[in-house]
Amino acid sequence: MDHKYLAELLFPDVKLTREELEERYPLRNLKEGAVVTRLAPSPTGFVHLGNLVQGLTAERMAHLSGGVLFLRVEDTDAKREVEGAIPILIESLGHYGIKFDEGETLNGDFGSYGPYRQSRRTDIYHVFAKELVEKGMAYPCFCTEEELSEMRAAQEAEKANFGYFGKWAVWRDRPIEDIKAVLNEGKTWVLRFRSAGSIENKIKFTDLIKGKLELTENEIDHVLLKSDGIPTYHFAHAVDDHLMRTTHVIRGDEWLSTLPFHIQLFSALGFKIPKYMHIGPLMKMDGTSKRKLSKRKDPELALTYYKGEGFPTESVYEYILTILNSNYEDWRRVNPDASPDDFPFSHKKMNPAGSLFDYAKLSDVSKNVISRMSAEKVCELFLAWAREFDPEFASAAEVDTEKLTRIFAIGRGGKKPRKDIARWADVKAYAGFFFDEFFSVKDEYPESFDKGDIAKTLTLFRDSYDIEADQNAWFDNIKAIAEECGFASDMKAYKAEPEKYRGSVADVSMFIRVAVTGSINSPDMYSVMQILGREKICERIDAMLQSI
Numbered sequence: 007m008d009h010k011y012l013a014e015l016l017f018p019d020v021k022l023t024r025e026e027l028e029e030r031y032p033l034r035n036l037k038e039g040a041v042v043t044r045l046a047p048s049p050t051g052f053v054h055l056g057n058l059v060q061g062l063t064a065e066r067m068a069h070l071s072g073g074v075l076f077l078r079v080e081d082t083d084a085k086r087e088v089e090g091a092i093p094i095l096i097e098s099l100g101h102y103g104i105k106f107d108e109g110e111t112l113n114g115d116f117g118s119y120g121p122y123r124q125s126r127r128t129d130i131y132h133v134f135a136k137e138l139v140e141k142g143m144a145y146p147c148f149c150t151e152e153e154l155s156e157m158r159a160a161q162e163a164e165k166a167n168f169g170y171f172g173k174w175a176v177w178r179d180r181p182i183e184d185i186k187a188v189l190n191e192g193k194t195w196v197l198r199f200r201s202a203g204s205i206e207n208k209i210k211f212t213d214l215i216k217g218k219l220e221l222t223e224n225e226i227d228h229v230l231l232k233s234d235g236i237p238t239y240h241f242a243h244a245v246d247d248h249l250m251r252t253t254h255v256i257r258g259d260e261w262l263s264t265l266p267f268h269i270q271l272f273s274a275l276g277f278k279i280p281k282y283m284h285i286g287p288l289m290k291m292d293g294t295s296k297r298k299l300s301k302r303k304d305p306e307l308a309l310t311y312y313k314g315e316g317f318p319t320e321s322v323y324e325y326i327l328t329i330l331n332s333n334y335e336d337w338r339r340v341n342p343d344a345s346p347d348d349f350p351f352s353h354k355k356m357n358p359a360g361s362l363f364d365y366a367k368l369s370d371v372s373k374n375v376i377s378r379m380s381a382e383k384v385c386e387l388f389l390a391w392a393r394e395f396d397p398e399f400a401s402a403a404e405v406d407t408e409k410l411t412r413i414f415a416i417g418r419g420g421k422k423p424r425k426d427i428a429r430w431a432d433v434k435a436y437a438g439f440f441f442d443e444f445f446s447v448k449d450e451y452p453e454s455f456d457k458g459d460i461a462k463t464l465t466l467f468r469d470s471y472d473i474e475a476d477q478n479a480w481f482d483n484i485k486a487i488a489e490e491c492g493f494a495s496d497m498k499a500y501k502a503e504p505e506k507y508r509g510s511v512a513d514v515s516m517f518i519r520v521a522v523t524g525s526i527n528s529p530d531m532y533s534v535m536q537i538l539g540r541e542k543i544c545e546r547i548d549a550m551l552q553s554i
């Protein structure tokens with residue numbers, strides 16, 4: 007077979023050469039050990055936690071080594087592409103702090119290794135496709151969909167392995183005359199790889215996350231170019247990652263099964279095989295067993311979910327770090343104020359089997375992250391969220407941003423800041439009572455207390471409340487009221503002889519707290535009262551006195 011002739015027949019328009027491409031995309035001039043890697047998502051419109059896990063891993067690997075991270079859009083499957091998906095992808099990843107040095111941007115390509123959208127690289131793929139045909143390593147296949155279905159049915163009947171290989175690969179060794187004849191009829195074709203592999207053989211390979219692997223060789227003549235000339239993922243992966251000078255391929259482990267084919271392809275094309283890191287899936291507990299997070303069952307897989315719930319991006323970012331590197335939390339404890347960028351991220355700490363997603367853990371991480379923010383920042387981020395997701399609350403809260411900042415300042419700073427808020431959606435339950443529109447008495451007084459006692463303490467407090475008093479004087483006043491009404495002002499004394507009292511100062515505080523905030527649990531009462539002001543406090547106590 008004259009392979010050169012066949013190559014010319016199949017690709018008459020390819021004039022560009024491999025040498026020109028190698029020159030156009032020179033080796034990158036980076037320091038030894040610099041990682042060049044990429045995030046290569048398909049624009050399906052669904053940006054998920056897995057994209058972030060991969061993006062963050064790739065970003066840390068590149069930037070901690072003085073390397074490069076780029077964004078390549080893998081849009082070769084037009085059927086899966088969703089209108090507007092590329093901007094959504096770029097914005098979501100940017101929003102979560104994944105910074106690309108080059109690649110597809112909202113304003114087109116940025117960088118010298120583009121185009122970064124695969125749909126714009128067809129001429130490049132064809133150069134290498136033609137070369138493989140010239141070398142006898144690829145050939146056209148004219149099987150129709152029906153013929154391929156028949157092949158599958160026959161394989162099933164024979165209990166043979168599936169796929170286009172061996173005796174099933176009916177176009178693999180066809181004479182040139184046959185090929186010419188069907189080409190002349192105008193029949194469409196796909197380009198297939200001529201695999202020299204056998205499933206009898208194993209290849210040894212070391213993945214940077216999975217460790218040492220022994221994989222079965224690939225024997226299938228996989229498709230390289232589809233009938234419209236567009237490459238498959240496999241072919242585009244080899245060509246792009248070679249020309250873009252990728253040193254590390256970081257991707258989901260669903261690609262592990264086709265790795266033997268990718269290795270064959272790199273070798274057939276004469277490309278250096280990059281290092282691979284296959285990341286295990288995100289899992290969650292379902293009852294007592296673990297399962298993969300699923301798009302259909304688990305809303306928390308979508309990044310939009312975190313935005314809607316009001317988890318700050320910083321929280322999600324830190325949470326991902328905690329699940330990727332188990333030593334992150336210890337590091338954070340020792341370095342409470344450091345930027346997460348200073349954490350010595352290592353792929354060696356990644357769990358080969360994948361990470362476990364745990365909502366409670368995310369909430370904990372987020373409470374810590376929010377507790378370290380300034381009141382001003384909390385105010386700004388909360389309002390931005392509320393304007394979009396709880397406009398009614400936003401308009402009430404926004405009237406007086408100074409007041410809102412004071413609310414968020416309660417218990418902030420110091421060694422042990424309060425950790426009440428995990429997501430902006432929690433703010434209403436925590437601080438809604440500051441606003442009349444959202445205030446209601448949620449908790450009832452325990453039956454064990456006498457209504458007359460409650461009314462008496464509330465009345466005395468209302469009549470004596472002095473907003474100018476400092477915290478000690480304010481509390482001394484509550485203690486005095488307690489004494490006057492037969493409640494112990496000293497907790498020790500109360501605990502020693504509870505029968506001597508009608509209750510303790512803690513109970514009196516609770517009476518006031520429920521009247522003023524509507525609930526048994528609330529932020530520091532002294533600070534709350536400073537913000538609400540005398541008039542509002544009296545109004546709420548009066549309302550309570552009316553109702554008991």
Ligand code: GLU
Nearest residue numbers: 046047048080243256257
């Ligand atoms: N487009 C592929 C995906 O979305 C990319 C895999 C890779 O990173 O190579 O799964």
